[in-house]
Amino acid sequence: MNGGPNGSRDDAEDDRDGTGDGTGDDSAGRFEFGPEREPVDGSSTDAGTERDSRTDAETVRRADDSRIEVDLPDGHEASEPPESDPGFDPSESGPEPGPGAVRNWSLLAVALAVAAFATAAFTFATHDDPAPVAGVAGLGVAFAALAVLPRFGRPTLLEGLAAGWLEHRRYVRFSIGLFAFGTVVGVVLLLAGVNLLELIAELLEEGLFPELEDGEFQLTATFFIRNNSQPFLLSIVGALSLGLLTAFLMVFNGVIVGNVAAAVGGEIGVGYIVAGIAPHGIFELPALFIAAGVGFRLLYRFGERVFGSRDAFVTKPYLYRTLAFAVFGWLLLVLAAFVEAYVTPELLELLFADQFAGTAEPGPSFP
Template identity: 55%
Template sequence: MNDGSRRARFGAFVREYTVREALTDAWDEHRGYVGFATALFLVGVIIGIALVLAGYNLIEFMLELLDEELVVDEEMMGEGGQEIELSAQFFVLQNTPPFVLSILGAVTIGLLTVAIMVFNGVLVGNIAYAIGQETGFGLILALLLPHGIFELPALFIAAGVGFRLLHRFVQRVRGTREAFVTKPYLYRTGILVLLGYCMLLLAAFIEAYVTIAVAELLFPSEF
């Protein structure tokens, strides 16, 4: 089959199964798994808060983690050599691995995906609660909500896809599903993943260029 024929067949398939229909079907199929991923994250948040109440905070650990990830060159340094520009590219590079690994975690029978969701929840809950006790929780919300309303759902979508892939594989092994994946499944799931990643990109731009500005506007005395 030549490339022209393949493109024609794909075009006919897309016309018959529109992006809107595919996205609706994908969400209907994955929303329970996305909900499960969200629940895991919230469990992590509760654990993180419990750690603060027990006298442990992970701020120092997070700073060390960020320090290891930062690749600093002369163009990213301020005049004094101390200031690092947290650009949208930085946040994209930081958030893309957990997004991808949350999907690929299906090959670890979901254990990696579970770990990513809970670990991120622990970090967010612990650090937000620890800092919030000192600065007030209004500031914390201002620093988290603008980008978090896009970033977190994006990660939950990725995890939901990973869990659904695992479930489909189990169904195939048990013989309750004829095929592990099908062309319509790959098409609609690919659209859902693309939507999730676009949300992640949007979150990166907001975190780099909007979040701080909003926080400064709402809480000028803290800056």
């Protein structure tokens, strides 16, 4: 250690103890963390001064090396909410969405919100009942809220949807393939003389669907939601049948659509098929494909767990992104139900009024 003001170690120690004459280190009483350093005597000899300066520089250097610095954010920055939950990653143990995934899903939600509001406006203009208008408008609000979540620093749900699509897209495409195969089978059956549309008409005449014989019965959105939700849920639960039920539903729906569409198109025209399928089919069919994709993915993950290539059958991130993906598919199904009940029949009657000039109803819609 360096000497005190008089070159005496005892004087320096007295100054540190507070018992000196006060002419020593003016920082007495101050506590510092790190190696202790004594002041340099300005009245020492040149050699002593040089030695003390060198020693002092070495001491400062050692003190700097051992000093711990902690940067604390100010109160404003610390109070700002994080952009997303840092403790939860929807894509954990799954595919990582790309940088534009959240933006793309936000744009899709905007498009669905516009479709829902357009359906509400069309229903308001063509029907007196305000209930379906309020219902589909509320659905539009839900899609709009989903679209603006990233604007409020909460993109986790859209990230979950993006990760869910990446995880299930192969199985959704497989479901589309099964449906397409069923469609081809339906057309082949018609060419072979099997007309399912005539079979359905015979079943109606035999009273197998008594609710359709009620004169006050109407094809409302509630009816389509209830009936279409059954195959939607069965396609997911079909994983318990090793995927056989899910595959059957996809092929069967394809057969019905292919056969009936070919039969009606041959009698009335392709334009009627497009008007009868496209408005609600662009929402309903993807919803069914999503449900089937979830069912096939569940089966595949179970197989991975059984054969030891996966440590856990389900995880929290997997459940989150799968549930988000399935709920999104069901909302598509709900939107399709409103369109099928209040938009498709009006379009058919408007575009094909001449073909159905003597009938009470414009004809069937598909699927």
